[in-house]
Amino acid sequence: MHWADVVAEQLAERADSHIVATGITPSGPIHVGNMREVLTADLIVRACEDRGLDAELVYIADSADPLRKVYPFLDPETYDAHVGRALATIPAPDGEGTYADHFLDPFFSCLDELGIEHRVIDAYQSYADGEYEASVRTACEQRDEIRGLLQRISGRELDADWFPFNPMDDHGRMHGVRVTGYDWPHVEWRNEDGETGRTDLRTGGGKLPWRLDWPARWSWIGVTCEPFGKDHSSAGSSWDTAQPLASLFGVEPPLGLPYEWINLKGQGAMSSSAGNAMSGSELLELVPPEIMRFLISRAKPAKHIDFDPGAGLISLADEYERLERRYHAELRGIEQKPVGEGERRERQRMDDARRFELSQVARGEVSEGDALEMSFSHLSMLCQVKANRQGVFDSLARTHGVDASAPDPRLLERERRMRSWIVSDWFPGEVRILLQADVDADWLAGLEQTERDLLSGFAAGLRSTEWDESAIQEHISASIEAAGMTPRTAFPLLYELLLGRPRGPRLAPLIRELDRDAVLSLMSAISD
RNA sequence: GGGCCUGUAGCUCAGCCAGGUAGAGCAGCCGGCUUUUAACCGGCAAGUCGCGGGUUCGAACCCUGCCGGGCCCGCCA
Numbered sequence: 001m002h003w004a005d006v007v008a009e010q011l012a013e014r015a016d017s018h019i020v021a022t023g024i025t026p027s028g029p030i031h032v033g034n035m036r037e038v039l040t041a042d043l044i045v046r047a048c049e050d051r052g053l054d055a056e057l058v059y060i061a062d063s064a065d066p067l068r069k070v071y072p073f074l075d076p077e078t079y080d081a082h083v084g085r086a087l088a089t090i091p092a093p094d095g096e097g098t099y100a101d102h103f104l105d106p107f108f109s110c111l112d113e114l115g116i117e118h119r120v121i122d123a124y125q126s127y128a129d130g131e132y133e134a135s136v137r138t139a140c141e142q143r144d145e146i147r148g149l150l151q152r153i154s155g156r157e158l159d160a161d162w163f164p165f166n167p168m169d170d171h172g173r174m175h176g177v178r179v180t181g182y183d184w185p186h187v188e189w190r191n192e193d194g195e196t197g198r199t200d201l202r203t204g205g206g207k208l209p210w211r212l213d214w215p216a217r218w219s220w221i222g223v224t225c226e227p228f229g230k231d232h233s234s235a236g237s238s239w240d241t242a243q244p245l246a247s248l249f250g251v252e253p254p255l256g257l258p259y260e261w262i263n264l265k266g267q268g269a270m271s272s273s274a275g276n277a278m279s280g281s282e283l284l285e286l287v288p289p290e291i292m293r294f295l296i297s298r299a300k301p302a303k304h305i306d307f308d309p310g311a312g313l314i315s316l317a318d319e320y321e322r323l324e325r326r327y328h329a330e331l332r333g334i335e336q337k338p339v340g341e342g343e344r345r346e347r348q349r350m351d352d353a354r355r356f357e358l359s360q361v362a363r364g365e366v367s368e369g370d371a372l373e374m375s376f377s378h379l380s381m382l383c384q385v386k387a388n389r390q391g392v393f394d395s396l397a398r399t400h401g402v403d404a405s406a407p408d409p410r411l412l413e414r415e416r417r418m419r420s421w422i423v424s425d426w427f428p429g430e431v432r433i434l435l436q437a438d439v440d441a442d443w444l445a446g447l448e449q450t451e452r453d454l455l456s457g458f459a460a461g462l463r464s465t466e467w468d469e470s471a472i473q474e475h476i477s478a479s480i481e482a483a484g485m486t487p488r489t490a491f492p493l494l495y496e497l498l499l500g501r502p503r504g505p506r507l508a509p510l511i512r513e514l515d516r517d518a519v520l521s522l523m524s525a526i527s528d
Numbered sequence: 529g530g531g532c533c534u535g536u537a538g539c540u541c542a543g544c545c546a547g548g549u550a551g552a553g554c555a556g557c558c559g560g561c562u563u564u565u566a567a568c569c570g571g572c573a574a575g576u577c578g579c580g581g582g583u584u585c586g587a588a589c590c591c592u593g594c595c596g597g598g599c600c601c602g603c604c605a
Contacts, residue, residue: 006545024605034605065603154601155530210603229605235531237601260533261605263598271604299541302533304598306540315540319553340546348543348551381566395565431566477563487563495564506565 001339001347002354003300008047009339010255011225016053020045021223021254023060023123026087026103028071031277032292032307033262033270035110039296040227040259042116043358057118058221059111063088063100064124064207066174071273084175086168086207088124100124110280114289115361121221123213127204135216135249136201139164139208140182142248149244150211154236163187167199167206174206215242219249226254227301233258259301265308278309278426286421287317287376288413294320294359310428317376320359327356328371372411374400376418377431383418384433385505385513395509435514436500439525443496454483454490455497459523467516473508497526 001009011018022041024034041057048055064086070079074093082090082099092102111118126132139146143164151158163179169191180196181188190196199205208216217223232239239256246253261269270277283292286309295316299305306312331353342350360366374396386392392415396402402411421427444452458479465475480490492502498519504510511519 001546022605025603027604031605037605062603068603071604156602213603227605229600230532231600231603231605233532234601237531238603258532259605261599269599269605273604303541304533308540312540315554319540322553338546344543344548345551347546351542352552375567378565378567385565399565399567433566473563480563491564495566501566503564503566506567508563509565 001336002047002297002351002358004043004047004297004358005051005336005354006339007044007225007255007257008051008053011044011048011055012051012053014255015224018045018048018053018055018224019058019222020048020055020225020227021058021060021217021221022227023062023217024107025062025065026100026107027065027067028073028103028272029277029279029281030103030107030110031270031272031279032283032295033277035107035280035292036259036262036296036301036305037227037229038111038116038118039114039293040257040301041225042114042118043293043297044225044227044257045117046358046363049363057116058121058223059118060121060123060217060221061100061104062123063098063104064127064204067099072275073273084173086124086172086174088122089172106279106281110284113284113361114293115363121217123207123217124204126220127207130202131220132208132213132216133202135212135219136165136208137184138249139212139216140184140187140201146212146245146248150241153241153244154211156236164212165201165206165208167201169195170197177206211238211241212245214238215245215249215251215253218242218246218254219251222251223254225257227257227259230258230260257301260304262305262307265306265310265312270307278307282424282426283309286417286424286426287313288410288417289361290359291317291320293361294323294355297355297358309426311430313426314376314380314428314431320356321372321375323352323356324371325373327353327366328368331356332366332368372408372414374402374411374414376414379414379418380422380427380431381433381505383415383422385510387513389415391513433499433504433510435518436498436522439497439522440500444526447493450483450485451493454479454485454493455526457482458494458497459526462523463520467512469508469512472511476508498522 020041022038024030024037038059045055045057066084066086067079067082067090069083070076087100088098090099092099094102096102146164147158147162150156161178163182165179165187166174167177167179167187167189168174169177169189173191176192177189179187180190185200185202186198187201188196188198207213228239231237243253264270264276264278267276280292295305295307331349334350334353336350336354357366382392382395386395393402393404393407397404458476461475461479465471476494480487483490491507494507495502495504498511
């Protein structure tokens with residue numbers, strides 16, 4: 001049974017209606033690692049729906065969180081003054097709108113593309129609207145008990161003047177603001193500059209610290225399930241402290257699902273501020289949304305994912321494509337048996353089917369017979385070799401039976417994305433088709449005489465060859481024949497000469513699309 | 529120090545929770561097709577399942593002890 005179905009089954013034992021919560025602080029570009037959370041939640045929601053439960057995904061934008069520091073991608077001139085202020089109240093890096101929205105808007109676009117239906121809860125607004133009032137009051141009234149509980153479970157010593165609410169000063173800053181007095185519904189405070197003031201706790205003016213905020217939102221939103229990053233699941237961390245706090249706030253804790261992190265292959269955990277991250281939007285510029293869903297659906301949440309945005313991403317996409325074909329050929333409609341039933345092989349097939357189904361952007365059953373049957377690696381090659389879309393689809397018409405006059409819209413999308421992938425820095429060198437700049441003298445010296453004859457004959461004649469496919473094709477054939485070689489032995493040499501590797505895309509059309517001057521300049525190095 | 533995850537074919541991983549004779553893809557090799565769009569088709573080879581102990585009729589799977597790798601415990605998922 002697929003992991004999302006296992007979670008759904010556990011939820012079914014608890015209730016018929018569920019709210020699956022996720023939240024990410026919009027302090028920077030929301031990267032693929034961040035997005036594991038919301039995708040995990042979506043898969044659970046889908047699995048719940050598939051077994052007839054009501055389920056809703058709630059996304060909490062932590063816009064009330066203060067800017068913690070001036071991140072490397074921010075201008076210190078502007079942002080020094082904003083450290084400690086809520087993300088909802090400070091300007092965006094490009095000056096348009098708020099900081100929080102600046103990073104949330106592209107994220108929400110991703111969610112739409114990924115088919116993730118969600119209700120957005122804005123934390124800053126929710127504090128202002130009084131949604132947190134009951135929890136804030138409980139926290140303040142029972143601050144001594146909470147304080148002891150936090151110290152005991154987290155093993156962390158809290159300051160003598162610790163208070164379960166971080167108020168903002170008159171400049172909107174939360175850092176360094178101390179509570180000096182409390183009388184519901186007000187707190188009095190003093191900031192680092194010695195300024196004092198009074199805040200009404202019922203309408204925002206600050207926020208609960210994270211360890212309290214988390215169970216508080218469970219309480220007022222009614223969260224029943226929540227995936228969370230492993231940083232929250234260490235011993236004594238916020239998940240542990242949230243358990244007793246939840247009962248204090250009068251709710252059952254949700255079913256928690258810790259998930260592992262996504263590493264950028266070879267560079268460790270993704271981090272926007274460290275500059276080794278790919279944002280969700282970026283990924284969706286390269287591959288269709290179902291590939292991103294597949295990345296998450298194929299791995300269990302407890303497994304960390306080594307995300308390779310280069311060759312590995314092409315493999316991933318191709319793997320999806322093969323699974324798609326297999327699904328339509330033999331997996332559709334396979335009976336999903338309860339946990340533990342069925343032969344090993346059969347269980348694997350059931351899970352594969354679910355991996356595919358849960359990767360779909362559209363909800364509901366996958367319609368019949370709509371596999372694209374087009375590998376991403378093949379497409380990557382065509383898009384490099386063909387100057388335009390027409391060329392790609394003409395080729396696909398010949399080799400894959402694609403109707404070039406009315407191609408599948410999904411195929412058009414894949415072609416569009418592949419082109420942006422190729423021009424991006426993410427495109428892997430292993431599959432990049434690159435005309436050699438020079439001839440490797442050692443390689444040339446090591447060849448047989450007939451082999452050199454082939455190359456020099458080919459090179460010499462190319463200059464006078466008309467630059468179209470059939471003329472080039474003829475010239476290739478003539479050169480091979482003149483050298484007394486066979487295509488099988490000759491082609492690897494020609495590829496080696498042009499691309500520096502023994503194989504490549506069909507040669508004549510490839511040369512036709514390459515820059516003529518560059519090719520001829522390379523040829524002159526051989527014929528000399 | 530505490531916690532979580534992880535170690536299965538050259539590579540990426542599935543299988544472990546629900547014990548029943550080792551799986552997939554890629555790469556490799558061989559063959560087929562071919563005046564080659566890294567195509568496509570067929571086949572082959574490939575693993576002491578990190579190591580030791582235990583439980584069991586039976587362990588990659590459960591328990592236990594080691595060893596290696598990654599990460600988290602300051603509001604970075």
